[in-house]
Amino acid sequence: MSILKLENLGYSYDRQKTMVLEGLNYEFEKGTVYAIVGKSGAGKTTLLSLLSGLTTATTGKILFEDKDLSKIDRYRFRSRDVGVVFQSFNLLPHMTALENVVLSMDISGKGQRNKKEAAMELLIKVGLTEEKANRRVLKLSGGEQQRVAIARALSYHPDIILADEPTGNLDMGTQDEIIGIFKRLASEEDKCVIIVTHSPVVAESADAVLELAPLRSPSKSAS
Amino acid sequence: MYILKNAWKSISRSKGRNILIGIIVVVIALSSCIALCIRRAADRAREESLASLQITAQISVDRQAMMENARDQAGDSGGHDQMREAMQGADELSLEELQTYAQSEYAEDFYYTISSSMNAGGDLEAIDTSGSSSSTSSGEETTESSQDVPELPEGMEGGMGGGRQQPPGGMGTEGDFTVTGYSAYEAMTGFMDGDSQLTDGSVFEADTSEMVCIINEELAVLNGINVGDSITLTNPNDEEETYALEVIGLYTTTSTQTFQGGPMMGFSTATDPANQIYMSYNTLKSIVDQSEANAETETDSETGMELTTALRSQTSGTYVFSDVESYEAFQEDVRDMGLSEEYTVSSSDLNAYEQSLVPLENLSTFSTYFFLVVLAIGGIILVVFNIFNIRERKYEVGVLTAIGMKKGKVAIQFILELFMVTFIALIIGTAAGAVSSAPIANQLLSAQVTSQQSQVQQQMENFGGRGGQGGAPQDGGAPDGGEGVPEEPEGGFGGQMASYISDINASIDLTVVVELIGIGVLLTLVSSCAAVVFILRYEPLKILANRS
Structure with missing residues (x-):
């Protein structure tokens, strides 16, 4: 059963005058890494926003576990069912890396014990040291902030992980590490990982690629 | 959390x-x-x-209301004469009438005073700080009260509606002393408030009719009077009419206030606190009655007014109330009891209270x-x-x-x-x-x-x-x-x-x-x-x- 399903999805920023997405149909399943690719302006980030529940479809719908995403509590969906790694990380700069992760756990409302310990474990798992975990986010490098954003997205164990250009500013070594983390999440923890990327390397490492192009229907190609 | x-x-x-x-x-x-x-x-x-305020009130002639009535009745013409008539015909309430209103259930207590103006007789000499001869005070001004008679609501309402009582007639010669008779100790507010204090002898019984009085210590010193001595007072309208009183007490007063009155007041010795003589109501009343009995009357051929040599006096009553509500209820109650609109009920205490705030x-x-x-x-x-x-x-x-x-x-x-x-x-x-x-x-x-x-x-x-x-x-x-x-x-x-x-x-x-x-x-x-x-x-x- 697909965890997310796009049905004739369309989106416009200015009330149907210029459609960014139109007639999009697709299904996302657990245990798979998806790459959403396409040229700039094809609507990749818009689709990510739609999938993360930050905005709602202009036409058509997105089904999360067969429920219309526009009709369920999207705050709850965002805080519990989907973990988003934003392109610009969107971490709270006045907090430490650890506090950012713990805050997400708090907001999710999932009764976890020893949140601090669990958050620290997670940060170490994504490659941060304990010392860096206690630093303010602003004092971390781009790659380290990326790892904090991933840890935050994973902290409350969502079924879906969305990542917008997660390797955009990273060196090759770090890029491989991050892709490795996503692949393990899908294969070992049965997560549905959806990555928006320009990188052919990332697209190649994905299980499925959703290519977006204006006025062109999407195609699915197994890799 | x-x-x-x-x-x-x-x-x-x-x-x-x-x-x-x-x-x-x-x-x-x-x-x-x-x-x-x-x-x-x-x-x-x-x-x-x-x-904590003890409210006292007086009933007095409301001249303003009378003037307005007269004006209404007279219309545009002839109003002045009618007004004058109305004003001259305004008599203060008699003690009996005042006592009638004291029956109101809202009045807690009632006391009254009588005051008059008398001259020094015999060797007695009034204290005169003004330098003018008090005994020659003439004119038709009549001083009738002292600052120790606060039940006279002087200046309370300002203007014509004031509660100050005027003696009937409007004629008479002012004397050297202001003599005041009290029906009760409560009426002696100067003593009650602590402004005045007895320093020698004793105070008269409130209900006595004996010819006894208390005088100011300064007056006593000036005249070499001791407790037990006698003083003689005369009727300013008739120097032959004398009254002997025994001084049974001397008092001092811290008050330096003088009564504000007509333009002549500043020159009158009777307004000096040292020239205040206190006695019981009955004593002064008997003096006034006696004076009236002996008075000679004649009618002025020009004005047609009756002139008398009797002592001028005025009586005023003070009603005591436990609270403002009682006072307000009393104001309505006396109207029901028949008090004419020409009289007004007013309280200087409430005024003082409002002023103090x-x-x-x-x-x-x-x-x-x-x-x-x-x-x-x-x-x-x-x-x-x-x-x-x-x-x-x-x-x-x-x-x-x-x-x-x-x-x-x-x-x-x-x-x-x-x-x-x-x-x-x-x-x-x-x-x-x-x-x-x-x-x-x-x-x-x-x-x-x-x-x-x-x-x-x-x-x-x-x-x-x-x-x-x-x-x-x-x-x-x-x-x-x-x-x-x-x-x-x-x-x-x-x-x-x-x-x-x-x-x-x-x-x-x-x-x-x-x-x-x-x-x-x-x-x-x-x-x-x-x-x-x-x-x-x-x-x-x-x-x-x-x-x-």
């Missing part, structure tokens, strides 16, 4: 901004605390003064306005501050809502932050207010009293020193309720100032604390409203997209 934690972290993160908000709230709390304390103290002083009321009103202005300005500053604050933290709102925190919870966090700062500042402001409210309130009140006094003084001077303060109370007996302490009255030339409450206990109490907490909550909610509106309008996607 995490909202509270977040709020606290956020406060400690933005120390500068929160200290600034705190300072604003401390100023608001301090000002509000002082203003509320003053208001509360004023209310308390008003209530306590009123509760003027500076306090002014201060209370001022502090109320000040409080409202501070609250409004403080509120506006806080609202603006919050709007800037929320705009500054727009990104934070975007991130929090993007990761699933509901807007309502974000708003609660922001309100909590403000509330915590406000609460701490409120405690500091209240503590500072508690320490400073009492001295500041008394200093402000003192300034108000001084201002009021100089205003009244100026008015008096403008009237040539003869009053002009329509409602100025006669006596220095300002209500001394609760913490209120009446200031010593200051005698002016021919008039006096009111006693003002010049000391209040403006300390903080539970009511003020509760009000301050209410203000704190209100300020927080009002100033947070702007923040809440902004938060509810923000869309996380737009915020984050703009940021990107």
